Amino acid sequence: MPGVGALLCRGGAALREAGIENARMEARWLLAHVLNTTPETLLRDPQAPVGEDAAARFEAALTRRAAREPLAFITGxxxxxxxxxxxxxxxxxxxxxxxxxxxxxxxxxxxxxxxxxxxxxxxxxxxxxxxxxxxxxxxxxxxxxxxxxxxxxxxxxxxxxxxxxxxxxxxxxxxxxxxxxxxxxxxxxxxxxxxxxxxxxxxxxxxxxxxxxxxxxxxxxxxxxxxxxxxxxxxxxxxxxxxxxxxxxxxxxxxxxxxxxxxxxxxxxxxxxxxxxxxxxxxxxxxxxx
Missing domain, CATH: 3.40.50.150 (Vaccinia Virus protein VP39)
Incomplete structure (x- = not known):
């Protein structure tokens, strides 16, 4: 089961490769959206485990953002x-x-x-x-x-x-x-x-x-x-x-x-x-x- 920190590292790298500015910050916003929490909360415990379903939803959100869909449309x-x-x-x-x-x-x-x-x-x-x-x-x-x-x-x-x-x-x-x-x-x-x-x-x-x-x-x-x-x-x-x-x-x-x-x-x-x-x-x- 992946942890918050590992997912954010992977997500930030994927968005950076797609040409997204502030890639790590946007990855944090997307994971917070998936987990129904705040970006600040994620930073408090980078080792916190993330369930497989939530990790899959995060990957799907990353794919959408890497295709340059606006962050606001993904989070709503x-x-x-x-x-x-x-x-x-x-x-x-x-x-x-x-x-x-x-x-x-x-x-x-x-x-x-x-x-x-x-x-x-x-x-x-x-x-x-x-x-x-x-x-x-x-x-x-x-x-x-x-x-x-x-x-x-x-x-x-x-x-x-x-x-x-x-x-x-x-x-x-x-x-x-x-x-x-x-x-x-x-x-x-x-x-x-x-x-x-x-x-x-x-x-x-x-x-x-x-x-x-x-x-x-x-x-x-x-x-x-x-x-x-x-x-x-x-x-x-x-x-x-x-x-x-x-x-x-x-x-x-x-x-x-x-x-x-x-x-x-x-x-x-x-x-x-x-x-x-x-x-x-x-x-x-x-x-x-x-």
């Missing part, structure tokens, strides 16, 4: 903001860069009451914002029914079902409401660039969540058209940007009658979130302030 979980979320191959894996949008919302110092998340996927953005603003309610929309169902499961696990609803639809076309805050991490990769992305992304994450058309801006064109009818007076839209897209997206927004209220950079200094406002002012000045 990913962290975002302060939350742990269920993920699945029909949704984009939440990324740290996207947390920049939540930071931008927090930095405004304005508590939204009604929140809309377009292309919600796992529900990451909406649920993170709702976790920070206890008076807010929100709606997440995704084209894929299975994504909307997964986001609803995440809301239930996090105790946010009473404030979050999810529906499957073609973004804003089925909506007849206005919101204080509109969030979106739209597809923004130029179609021709997708095959050159990391194998984990190009081969395994949903193309529909990546493909922004020939120039990467198709989703922003749709958003610029929809946002004036979705934003309440005094409301703001916070959209994720691809690298170098802030100028083009700002121009699309201004052409639609929106104003650029600011940009926020990610930890690499890349403008990652753009804040857009409609020309309408809030009734009474503070109608949407917390």
């Amino acid at each position: 979980r990913a962290g975002f903001w302060t939350l742990e979320l269920e993920v699945a191959p029909h949704t984009l894996i939440p990324r740290a860069d996207t947390e920049t949008l939540v930071e931008a919302v927090m930095a405004r110092g304005v508590a939204p009451r009604r929140v809309l998340d377009l292309g919600t996927g796992t529900g990451a953005l909406l649920l993170a914002v709702l976790s920070e603003f206890p008076e807010a309610t929100g709606l997440g929309v995704d084209l894929k029914p299975e994504a909307a169902a997964l986001a609803a499961r995440n809301a239930a696990r996090l105790g946010l079902s009473h404030r979050a609803a999810f529906l499957a639809g073609d973004w804003a076309t089925a909506l007849d409401a206005r919101f204080d805050l509109v969030l979106s991490n739209p597809p923004y990769i130029a179609a021709g660039e997708i095959p050159a992305l990391m194998p984990e992304v190009a081969r395994h994450e949903p193309t529909s969540a990546l493909d922004g058309g020939a120039d990467g801006l198709d989703a922003y064109r749709a958003l610029a058209t929809a946002l004036p009818g979705l934003l309440a007076p005094g409301g703001v839209a916070v959209l994720e940007l691809g690298q170098g897209q802030d100028g083009a997206v700002g121009a699309l927004a201004r052409a639609a009658g929106l104003s650029v209220a600011g940009l926020r950079a990610d930890l690499s200094g890349i403008p990652r979130a753009i804040l857009l406002e409609s020309g309408q002012k809030a009734i009474g000045g503070d109608a949407h302030r917390g």
Whole structure:
């Protein structure tokens, strides 16, 4: 019966040979997932025996990761903001860069009451914002029914079902409401660039969540058209940007009658979130302030 340490050595070597960065750490995460424990617990007793069934499941997980399937899809979980979320191959894996949008919302110092998340996927953005603003309610929309169902499961696990609803639809076309805050991490990769992305992304994450058309801006064109009818007076839209897209997206927004209220950079200094406002002012000045 193999021990924890031996399995981790073998697993780290296999992943390193497959070109995985941080191979030993990922092997530890996979074994912890198989054993339903934490990576820290594994390190306390490297001689602890691992049953044959668990060892076989670990080998199967290593095979999947060596084929460059994302770690999050193997474990079925990913962290975002302060939350742990269920993920699945029909949704984009939440990324740290996207947390920049939540930071931008927090930095405004304005508590939204009604929140809309377009292309919600796992529900990451909406649920993170709702976790920070206890008076807010929100709606997440995704084209894929299975994504909307997964986001609803995440809301239930996090105790946010009473404030979050999810529906499957073609973004804003089925909506007849206005919101204080509109969030979106739209597809923004130029179609021709997708095959050159990391194998984990190009081969395994949903193309529909990546493909922004020939120039990467198709989703922003749709958003610029929809946002004036979705934003309440005094409301703001916070959209994720691809690298170098802030100028083009700002121009699309201004052409639609929106104003650029600011940009926020990610930890690499890349403008990652753009804040857009409609020309309408809030009734009474503070109608949407917390």
